[in-house]
Amino acid sequence: MSAITIPHEHEVxxxxxxxxxxxxxxxxxxxxxxxxxxFFVAMMLxxxxxxxxxxxxxxxxxxxxxxxxxxxxxxPPPPPGTPEGKPQDDPTVQAEPHAEGxxxxxxxxxxxxxxxxxxxxxxxxTETANAVQAPVVARLETLPFGADKWGRDVLKKxxxxxxxxxxxxxxxxxxxxxxxTILGALAGFYGKWIDDVMNWFYNIFTxxxxxxxxxxxxxxxxxxxxFTIILILGLTGWTGTFRLIRGEYxxxxxxxxxxxxxxxxxxxxxxxxxxxxxxxxxVVLVQISILVVAFIKTEVILSFLGxxxxxxxxxxxxxxxxxxxxMILGKWWQLAAAGTTMAILVTAFSLFTDALRDAxxxxxx
Amino acid sequence: MNGDSGNKTMSEALVSVRNLRxxxxxxxxxTFEAVKKISFDIPxxxxxxxxxxxxxGKSVTALSILGLLPHENSSVLPGSEVLFGGRNLLDLxxxxxxxxxxxxISMIFQEPMSSLNPVFSVGFxxxxxxxxxxxxSPGQARARGIALLGEVGIPEPEKSIDKYPFQMSGGQQQRxxxxxxIACEPKLLIADEPxxxxxxxxxxxxxxxxxxxxxxxxxxxxxxxxxxxxxxxxADFVVVMRxxxxxxxxxxxxxxxxxxxxxxxxxxxxxPQLSRRAQRLPVIDDFMSGHPVSYADAPxxxxxxxxxxxxxxxxxxxxKSFYSREGLFGxxxxxxxxxxxxxxxxxxxxxxxxxxxxGKTTVGLTLMRLHEATGGKAIFDGxxxxxxxxxxxxxxxxxxxxxxxxxxxxxxxxxTVGHIVTxxxxxxxxxxxxxxxxxxxxxxxxxxxxxxxxxxKYPHEFSGGQRQRIAIARCLxxxxxxxxxxxxxxxxxxxxxxxxxxxxxxxQDEFQMSYIFISxxxxxxKYISDQVMVMNxxxxxxxxxSDDIYLHPQHPYTQRLLSSxxxxxxxxHPKRA
Numbered sequence: 001m002s003a004i005t006i007p008h009e010h011e012v013x014x015x016x017x018x019x020x021x022x023x024x025x026x027x028x029x030x031x032x033x034x035x036x037x038x039f040f041v042a043m044m045l046x047x048x049x050x051x052x053x054x055x056x057x058x059x060x061x062x063x064x065x066x067x068x069x070x071x072x073x074x075x076p077p078p079p080p081g082t083p084e085g086k087p088q089d090d091p092t093v094q095a096e097p098h099a100e101g102x103x104x105x106x107x108x109x110x111x112x113x114x115x116x117x118x119x120x121x122x123x124x125x126t127e128t129a130n131a132v133q134a135p136v137v138a139r140l141e142t143l144p145f146g147a148d149k150w151g152r153d154v155l156k157k158x159x160x161x162x163x164x165x166x167x168x169x170x171x172x173x174x175x176x177x178x179x180x181t182i183l184g185a186l187a188g189f190y191g192k193w194i195d196d197v198m199n200w201f202y203n204i205f206t207x208x209x210x211x212x213x214x215x216x217x218x219x220x221x222x223x224x225x226x227f228t229i230i231l232i233l234g235l236t237g238w239t240g241t242f243r244l245i246r247g248e249y250x251x252x253x254x255x256x257x258x259x260x261x262x263x264x265x266x267x268x269x270x271x272x273x274x275x276x277x278x279x280x281x282x283v284v285l286v287q288i289s290i291l292v293v294a295f296i297k298t299e300v301i302l303s304f305l306g307x308x309x310x311x312x313x314x315x316x317x318x319x320x321x322x323x324x325x326x327m328i329l330g331k332w333w334q335l336a337a338a339g340t341t342m343a344i345l346v347t348a349f350s351l352f353t354d355a356l357r358d359a360x361x362x363x364x365x
Numbered sequence: 366m367n368g369d370s371g372n373k374t375m376s377e378a379l380v381s382v383r384n385l386r387x388x389x390x391x392x393x394x395x396t397f398e399a400v401k402k403i404s405f406d407i408p409x410x411x412x413x414x415x416x417x418x419x420x421x422g423k424s425v426t427a428l429s430i431l432g433l434l435p436h437e438n439s440s441v442l443p444g445s446e447v448l449f450g451g452r453n454l455l456d457l458x459x460x461x462x463x464x465x466x467x468x469x470i471s472m473i474f475q476e477p478m479s480s481l482n483p484v485f486s487v488g489f490x491x492x493x494x495x496x497x498x499x500x501x502s503p504g505q506a507r508a509r510g511i512a513l514l515g516e517v518g519i520p521e522p523e524k525s526i527d528k529y530p531f532q533m534s535g536g537q538q539q540r541x542x543x544x545x546x547i548a549c550e551p552k553l554l555i556a557d558e559p560x561x562x563x564x565x566x567x568x569x570x571x572x573x574x575x576x577x578x579x580x581x582x583x584x585x586x587x588x589x590x591x592x593x594x595x596x597x598x599x600a601d602f603v604v605v606m607r608x609x610x611x612x613x614x615x616x617x618x619x620x621x622x623x624x625x626x627x628x629x630x631x632x633x634x635x636x637p638q639l640s641r642r643a644q645r646l647p648v649i650d651d652f653m654s655g656h657p658v659s660y661a662d663a664p665x666x667x668x669x670x671x672x673x674x675x676x677x678x679x680x681x682x683x684x685k686s687f688y689s690r691e692g693l694f695g696x697x698x699x700x701x702x703x704x705x706x707x708x709x710x711x712x713x714x715x716x717x718x719x720x721x722x723x724g725k726t727t728v729g730l731t732l733m734r735l736h737e738a739t740g741g742k743a744i745f746d747g748x749x750x751x752x753x754x755x756x757x758x759x760x761x762x763x764x765x766x767x768x769x770x771x772x773x774x775x776x777x778x779x780x781t782v783g784h785i786v787t788x789x790x791x792x793x794x795x796x797x798x799x800x801x802x803x804x805x806x807x808x809x810x811x812x813x814x815x816x817x818x819x820x821x822k823y824p825h826e827f828s829g830g831q832r833q834r835i836a837i838a839r840c841l842x843x844x845x846x847x848x849x850x851x852x853x854x855x856x857x858x859x860x861x862x863x864x865x866x867x868x869x870x871x872x873q874d875e876f877q878m879s880y881i882f883i884s885x886x887x888x889x890x891k892y893i894s895d896q897v898m899v900m901n902x903x904x905x906x907x908x909x910x911s912d913d914i915y916l917h918p919q920h921p922y923t924q925r926l927l928s929s930x931x932x933x934x935x936x937x938h939p940k941r942a
Contacts, residue, residue: 256775263733264789264839265762278779 020282023359030355036348040162047163055156154337157314161338164315166345168229168299173291175234180241181284187242188249189272198242206239214298215307224310229302233295241287248280282360289353293346300342316342378406379552379585380430383446387425390438399425399439401609407553412579412586414596414617416632417606418858419829423589426606427555430454430587431472432462449553468498471546475558477538481530487514487541488526491548498549513544517574535721536567540574547578554579555587560595564720564885569929572599591858593632594888594931597621605629627652634660635863637892639915639930642666645870646863646892666870668895669910674710677846677879678732678765681706683741683751685724685731701727703903705741709847712877716894716911718887718926724903725883729849732881733767734758745847763793763843770852772832776824782835783820786810789842809838813868830861837868841876849881854889866893887930891915899923 024030187198205213217232252258253276261275296316303309303317304324316338323335387400400422407413417423428434430447432454447454449470454462466472474480482490491513492506501509507526514522517540530538539559546554556575560568576599579586590596596603596617603620605613605628613626624630631652637643643663651658685702702724709715719725730736732743734751742749750761769775776785786806789795796802803820810819813834824832833853840848850869854862870893873880884890890897891911898908899922907920918924 256769256771257777259730259735260767260769260775260836260839261777261788262735263762263767264843265759265792266788270792275777279777 020359024355027355027359029351030359033348033352033355036344037352040166040345040348043159044163044166047159048167154319154334157319157334158316158337158341161314161316161319162341162345164226164309164313165296165299165317165342168226168233168315169292169296172230172233172237172295172299173288175230176237176291176295177241177284177288179234180238180287181245183238184242184245184247185249185272185277188246189253189268189276191250195246198246202239202242205236210236211301214302215305218302218307224307226309226313229299229309232302233298237291237295241284241291244283244287245280248283249276252276252279282357285360286353286357289349289356293349293353296342296346296349377409379409379449380407380587381446381448382406382426382430383448385426385429385445385447386442387422387429387434387445388440388442390440399609400429403606403609403611405604405611405614407585407587408602409552409585410579410583411601412576412588412596412599413602413604414600415587415589415604415606416591416593416596418591418860420608421606422609423606424557427472427557427587427589430555431466431470432457432459433472464498467494467546467551468549469551470553470555471549471551472555472557473539473542473546473559475561477535477542477562478530480542481538483530486527486529487533491526491541491545494545494548509548510544513548514541516578517541517544517547518570519544534567535563536570539563539567539571543571543574543578547582547584550582551584553585553587555589557589558591559588561591565887565929565931566720566925568595568931572931575599592636592931593621593859594636597932605632627655627657630657631860634658635860637863637866637888639888639891642668642892645867648863648867649860668714668893669912670710670713670895674713676708677711677745678709679742679744680708680732681742681744683728683731683743684739685727685736686739700903702731705900705903705905707898707905707908709879709881710895711846711879712873713895714873714880714882714893716890716897717881717883717900718885718890718897719900720885720926722902723900725900726851727903728900729767729851729881729883733765733849734762735767763789764845765847765849766840766843766845767849767851768833768836768840768853771856772829772836773824773856775836776832778824780823781820782810782815782822782824782827785824785835786820786838786842789839793843795842805842806838809841810835812841812872813838814864828861829857830865833857833861833865834868837865837872841872844876845878847879847881849883851883852885853882855884855886862889869893887915887926899926 024034183198187195208216213236214232217235218228221228221232249272253271258271258275261271266275299315300317300320303315304321306321309315309318319334319338323332323338326332326334381404383404384402385400385404386398386402389397389399391397403422403426405413415423415426425434425439429441429445430449434441441455445455449465454465457465481487488507488510491510492501492503495501495506495509496503499506499509511522511526514525519525519537519540525533525537530541533541543559554575559575560571563571572595575586575588578584579599586599588596588600593603600617603614603617604611605620605626607628612628613620613624620629621633624633628649631647631649634647634652634657635649637646638660641661642665643660644666645663647658647660647663683702683705684700687699687701688696689699691697705724705728707715717725717728727736731738731751738751741751743751745761745765748761750758750765753761780788783803783806786809787802790802790805796805806820807817810817815831815834815838819827819831819835824835827835836853853869854865857865866889869880872878880893882890882893894911896908897911897914899906899914899920901922907914907918907923909919914923915927918927
């Protein structure tokens, strides 16, 4: 038998993961939603690498430039802010902002101090328009998704905002699930006083209203930023996962395969993480994807309430926050853009989560 | 039932199954043919046994008669017919079927514990059937319910009718299920493995009850089972199925005495028989490959102790109690194992029999230190292994190994077989390198009769018998002195059981391992054991050499156990010639 070396080409059998992936692939809704999620993640990566929307903060359009496809016949047509009132469909216009956008740096400070009040704004705008001899920047009347009050391209803001929102969602979900899994595994596996202590801890945590807890931690940390939010969400979000994983461990530690591992002399840690963990990892995966959705929404709420990301960072939540005042003026496109994008991602992610759970645990269906 | 039942003709059929074909959809592209165009009759006033191993399609056949197949993934193919009273049951609407079920055709299932609703009293569930189908008033239904409970042999039916299922034993629950099934005097009773989950003594009672009720109510019974021995005493006709096809059907006397099909012959031969001990059990492959081996012709194996054998394990006064909290400070003690002492001889097998709850499994787990013993000693290699610290015990752990009952649960589904088999070597530092361990794993897999490619596969790709082989290979890596087999063959089909038993005996011959063989199946224990220890309520009732205990049982409990073993055809119908 010593002649046996690593044998000839053997067919690698599909493991449970491979089988789950096969089931997932057969599910059309899963694949469509996965594609959407992948698109968003790709967008997020591209924007964080600066490939797209790196210049989101540039004011390329007129203030509250309307979406290209929207004929604003309710509100009065925006006054020609730029020297030549360009027709909407003039192709040369499209090329201009990109060509001249970089020269617009100096204009930024000026317009960021502009009072948001509409009439004043109008005045200022016409003033500048008249005063400027050589318009360095041709501001666009219309943009694909319109512009915000400073004339920043909403489309780019949405893309840049996705970077914050998705990253916060993913990272905090990973932190929360990691905490929940470790604590749940310890509580479920060892039981006895460890379980009791963990459960007290859990009960205290869940007895405080969620948002209050978040706001309290935010107030204590007193430092705005993406990592603060991730920390807050991660520290508060582990509870559900903890209960689930604890239950799974309670169930699995009595299973025969774990007994068998005990019988061959596997240590506690080995049983807990080498034997049981792969068998509950599908729960972990599903938990992560559920929490990503939840945390994207929570981040939006936090930013909306002003506890979220700092002003120099854009997120869907801060966009919605801005949209609040814009809505009064009837400028709905920022709200629509941020809201729709978030809804698409969250819906796709949720559908994907459902499909993922079905694929990983086909008996549940 | 007596011998003349075989004279009944097939013509007066109550149910005729014609060309039944059932497909299961596995995913979008693949379907699985569970039942492949089978035809058989259930005559009036008779018992038909539908016999087959797992995956033979016997339960699917029964479910399609009742229209209970899951609609999402199964389909009865056109051309199939189940004729009952001139109607094709497969064409009926759900509504018409509901009227039929429970009234004309009723069914009892394998697990009484999960077939009864735990939140309703027995009486409520029983009278529900009566009110639904017979239109009785609540008062009438209750009176009839009490009568029915009395008929199926429940003690004190007036009181029992208000009990909840959890207040009854498994056997009583199955009786309640039977009472519900016969409540509306059905013409056909379908019993799907009704005794498989029960202890032998209770199995016998339930079999007798079904037999009596069949005669009394002049109904027909379709009795589904994997074990031919069970139906030997009650069946008039036998239908043997395998892989969705009927291998053989006919009057019970013909099938049992003159089986024509190789598979039927194998089924009859591969069960250990009480009369003698074959060196090797005949296995199904012998028959299917055309070289049938008769159990009676196989050379005899000698079992039994002389008393001179070296002792490897000396257990003295082993006790294990479980405590449950009661009240604020009190706790209640439950003695699962009480004062059990025995000696295990080298290279021999100690059989441990008892009914569920007798503590036999607890003995095994406590010796492995998977449970902590409450008292007693276990001397192994000069040391009391129960008193060692965890660290000290580590050295001994590999020398006592266990094979569990359920091969589907005892292998980690996320590990490849290679990983499963090499893990113990890794933990105990056996084999110097990955390469060496892999080679050893290949050797062991070959030894237990698995091909080399198994190394790279996952447990879910194997059948029950093959999985049990993997579990055995895992234990062998540690070259244990003692192997505890905890119901290790109970969950396997009879044909596979024979193969695993043969393997265990071969390995014992080769490695001189000592076995503690725990089982509720007395025939198997008798076959494989040198010594047998009978347990009841946590205590040893009787202990003796295997042959002695079966020939001359001393204790009444042992006698009762032995008389409950299904005798099969031979036992029920001794040859009249």
